[in-house]
Every structure is written in C-alpha cells, then in structure tokens.
Amino acid sequence: MSLPAFFWPPEASAHAREVDLLIGSFGAMVWLLTLPVFILMAAFAIRYRRGREVNREHSGDGNVWLEASWSIIPFLLTIGFFVWATSLFLEIRRVPEGATPIHVVAKQWMWKYEHPEGAREINDLHVPVDTPVVLVMSSEDVIHSLYVPALRIKQDVLPGRYTHLSFVAERAGTYPLRCAEFCGTDHSVMGGRLVVMRREDYARWLASARDGGRETMAQRGAALFRSAGCAACHASRRADLAPPLAGIYGRTVRLADGSSATVDEQYLRDAIVDPNRQIAAGYRPIMPTYAHALAARDIDALVAWLREGGQP
Numbered sequence: 112m113s114l115p116a117f118f119w120p121p122e123a124s125a126h127a128r129e130v131d132l133l134i135g136s137f138g139a140m141v142w143l144l145t146l147p148v149f150i151l152m153a154a155f156a157i158r159y160r161r162g163r164e165v166n167r168e169h170s171g172d173g174n175v176w177l178e179a180s181w182s183i184i185p186f187l188l189t190i191g192f193f194v195w196a197t198s199l200f201l202e203i204r205r206v207p208e209g210a211t212p213i214h215v216v217a218k219q220w221m222w223k224y225e226h227p228e229g230a231r232e233i234n235d236l237h238v239p240v241d242t243p244v245v246l247v248m249s250s251e252d253v254i255h256s257l258y259v260p261a262l263r264i265k266q267d268v269l270p271g272r273y274t275h276l277s278f279v280a281e282r283a284g285t286y287p288l289r290c291a292e293f294c295g296t297d298h299s300v301m302g303g304r305l306v307v308m309r310r311e312d313y314a315r316w317l318a319s320a321r322d323g324g325r326e327t328m329a330q331r332g333a334a335l336f337r338s339a340g341c342a343a344c345h346a347s348r349r350a351d352l353a354p355p356l357a358g359i360y361g362r363t364v365r366l367a368d369g370s371s372a373t374v375d376e377q378y379l380r381d382a383i384v385d386p387n388r389q390i391a392a393g394y395r396p397i398m399p400t401y402a403h404a405l406a407a408r409d410i411d412a413l414v415a416w417l418r419e420g421g422q423p
Contacts, residue, residue, distance in 0.1 A: 119131075120261050120263075120286075121261050121282070121286070122282070123280050123281065123282045123284065123286055123307065124261075124262045124263075124278060124279055124280055124281050124282075126199065126262065126263060126278065130199060130263040133192070133195055133199065136192070140185075140188055140192070144185055203264055203276065203277060203278065204276075204277070206277050207243035207245075207277060207279070208243075209243060210243035210245040211238075211239075211244050211245070212245050212246075212247050212415070212418070213227070213238075213244060213245070213246055214246075214328065214415065215248040215249070215257065216248075216250070216407045216408060216411070217248065217249070217250040217251065217252075217255035217257070217268040218250070218251040218252060219253065219295050219297070220294065220298065220300055221233055222234050222236070222290075222301070222303050223408070225328055225411065225412075226328075227327060227328050227329065227415060228317055228328075229325040229326050229328060229331070230325070232320065233303075234302065234304070235304045236288065236303065236304070236305050236306065237306045237317075237320075238280055238305065238308070239307075239309070239313040239314075240280055240281065240283045240307050240308065240310065241280075241310075242280075242310070243278075243279050244277065244279070244280075245275055245276070245277040246266075247275060247376055247411070247414075248266065248268045248273065248274050248275070249268065249269070249270070249271075249272065249273050249380075249407060250268045250270040251270065252270060253295065254267060254269055254292050255267070255268040255292050255301070256290055256292035257288070258289045258291035259286060259288050259289075259305050260289075261286035261287075261305070262278050262286070262305070264278055265291055271384075272377055272380070273377045273380060275376075282307065283308060285306050286304065286305045286307070287302065287304060288302060288303040289301070328411065328412045329416040329418075329419045331416075332413045335405070336413065336416065339401065339404070341356075341413075352394075352397075353391075353394060353398065354394060356417055356421045357421050357422050358421065359417065360375075360379070360417050360418045360420070362374050364392075365391070366392055367390040367391065367392050367393075372389060376414050376418070379413070379418075380410055383401050383402075383405065384400055384401060384410070386398035386399070
C-alpha cells in the first residue's frame with residue numbers, strides 16, 4: 112500500500128517499488144539496532160542512578176557469543192543491503208534489449224527531447240507504458256541532473272559526453288520531472304513532466320507530434336551526413352581517406368596507438384567534435400572538428416543514423 116503523495120512520491124515502476132522496499136527494510140534494521148540501545152541506556156540510568164541502593168559489584172560473568180553477535184549480525188546485514196543496493200544501481204544502468212532511445216539535451220533552463228521517430232518536445236517527456244526506454248543525455252552548457260521521483264531514478268547530465276538512463280514505467284499517469292543539480296539562476300524552474308501513456312494513446316500522440324511528415328532522427332542524420340560533407344571521406348569508395356561508417360556501431364575498432372575501442376554513442380560523438388583524439392589505425396589525423404559547426408541536436412541525429420546502420 113503506497114503512502115500519500117504529499118508524504119512520499121507514488122511508485123510508477125518495479126524499480127521504484129524495489130527502492131522503497133530497500134529503504135523501508137534498511138530503516139527497520141536501523142530502528143531494531145538502535146532502539147534497544149537507547150531503551151537500555153534509559154533503563155540503566157534510572158536503575159543505577161546516584162543515591163539508589165544497588166549492588167554495583169562487577170560479576171565477571173559474560174557470554175562471548177552474545178557479545179560477538181552484536182557486531183557480526185549487523186555487519187552481515189549491512190553487507191546484504193550493500194549487495195541489494197548495488198544490484199539496483201546496476202539495473203538502471205543496464206540498457207534492456209530493444210529499448211527505445213530518446214535523446215535528451217539539457218540547457219539552461221529547459222529539457223529538450225527528441226524521439227527516434229522525429230517528434231520533439233520541451234520539458235514534457237511522453238513515453239509508452241510497459242516499454243523499455245533509454246535516455247541518451249548530454250548538456251549544452253553546465254552540469255544538470257535529470258530526476259524523476261516516481262521512478263526513483265536520477266542521472267547527472269554532463270557537457271561534452273553522453274550519459275544513459277533506462278527505465279520501464281508501469282503506471283500510466285503524469286509525474287514531475289526535475290533538475291537535481293544546481294545549474295544557475297533559474298535552476299528552480301528547470302522542471303517538466305513525465306507523461307506515461309497507454310501504447311495506443313502514445314502512438315496517436317507520436318503521429319500528431321511529428322506534424323505528419325517530419326523526418327526521423329536517423330533520416331535527418333543521413334541528410335546531414337551528405338550536407339555536412341561527411342560522405343566525401345567516409346563513403347566506402349574513399350576508404351583510403353577515412354574508415355567507412357556503414358555498420359560501424361557496436362564494433363570494436365583498432366586505434367593508431369595500438370589500443371582498441373568499442374563504437375558506441377560516446378565514441379561517435381567524440382569522433383565528430385574531437386576527431387584526432389582517437390585515430391583509427393591506418394589513417395592520418397586529417398579530419399577537422401565539427402564542434403562549432405554542428406548543434407547538439409545535429410550531432411545526436413548523426414549518432415542516431417549511425418546507430419541504425421549508417422547506410423548512405
């Protein structure tokens with residue numbers, strides 16, 4: 112049974128229920144360990160208070176196992192809670208198979224979202240119920256932190272790199288979304304809503320949000336690949352200048368320094384804004400930076416296109 116909303120945020124996912132169970136169980140353990148101590152302190156203070164006629168001789172008797180249990184049992188319980196909390200932490204950072212990627216760009220003082228189908232929104236984030244979602248997040252300026260109390264999830268959003276946050280919302284409804292990192296003068300108004308919709312309602316919203324003919328992120332990325340001049344070097348026919356990009360996402364590539372790297376969102380973003388930091392083996396450091404030539408949403412579109420295969 113959930114607590115009143117004014118006292119405790121509602122639970123909108125299985126992860127939220129697990130977090131609440133962890134907090135409640137740990138709180139119960141703390142009370143069970145501390146209450147006897149304070150009760151005995153009060154009882155001994157009254158029983159052995161000054162002026163009371165009691166036998167204060169030390170008996171010399173003791174129970175080693177009882178005394179050891181006071182330390183061993185709390186230690187084992189604490190280790191158990193540590194393992195439980197760690198598994199929950201890793202759970203939300205493990206991207207489920209087939210999760211829908213939604214790109215998030217934080218900016219003073221708003222949240223900008225772009226769905227793979229091309230729908231864009233500000234502050235309010237619409238997602239389908241019972242569907243794995245992964246947020247691929249970056250910041251245009253300072254450190255922000257996306258926090259959804261109803262899901263019990265929070266993740267810092269950093270300039271210059273991608274961070275990920277996955278979840279499955281199981282209860283349809285509208286829930287507050289906040290920035291949990293002080294980010295400037297209007298930090299307190301940087302919020303929004305997570306709108307969890309039934310799948311058929313989400314499909315209708317998505318169709319209307321796309322304005323009928325808006326390009327998907329991958330389609331826009333493919334157009335940028337051509338208009339920004341990327342195809343001049345990265346097309347398969349120019350493999351002598353730069354590595355072909357078709358199907359590169361998820362591969363392990365060799366670098367010029369002898370190391371290797373897995374091609375993920377962060378690797379692709381770095382290759383666009385700082386191309387000569389990780390140079391592919393067999394190629395010269397001749398690619399210019401696009402850090403100031405492309406907006407954050409354009410870089411996200413290129414990454415989305417490459418994630419879907421990068422076929423010209």
